[in-house]
Amino acid sequence: MFRVFGLVIALLVTAACGPSQQEQDRYWENVRLQQAKEKRILDERLLATKTEHVRLTLGEAAAAAYKLCQTYPPATEEHKAKCKQLDDRIAKMQTEEAKNPW
Numbered sequence: 001m002f003r004v005f006g007l008v009i010a011l012l013v014t015a016a017c018g019p020s021q022q023e024q025d026r027y028w029e030n031v032r033l034q035q036a037k038e039k040r041i042l043d044e045r046l047l048a049t050k051t052e053h054v055r056l057t058l059g060e061a062a063a064a065a066y067k068l069c070q071t072y073p074p075a076t077e078e079h080k081a082k083c084k085q086l087d088d089r090i091a092k093m094q095t096e097e098a099k100n101p102w
Contacts (some may be wrong), residue, residue, distance in 0.1 A: 047071070057093060062086060 017048055019027070054064030069083035 058089070062089075066090070071073060 047067065050070075051063050051067045054066045065082065065086055069079075069086060074080040074083045
């Protein structure tokens with residue numbers, strides 16, 4: 001009898017010590033939201049850095065076009081071609097920079 005009573009008390013204490021499933025779910029949802037927020041911030045910074053690099057090497061017009069292509073994917077064939085041409089130009093520039101880091 002005392003053994004069963006002690007087991008019941010031990011189970012109740014153990015169950016009461018940890019966070020509830022609802023609390024755990026709320027915690028992990030907050031973690032997911034924070035991760036999404038941080039990813040958005042990092043993506044914005046990366047785009048700003050890449051855009052600035054394009055601006056410094058290819059000029060204002062190329063930087064504006066690059067940012068537009070990256071922010072709003074092109075819908076028309078003409079815009080797709082222009083974005084691809086710019087991407088190819090940037091890739092060529094990066095290849096050249098890799099050869100001559102100074």
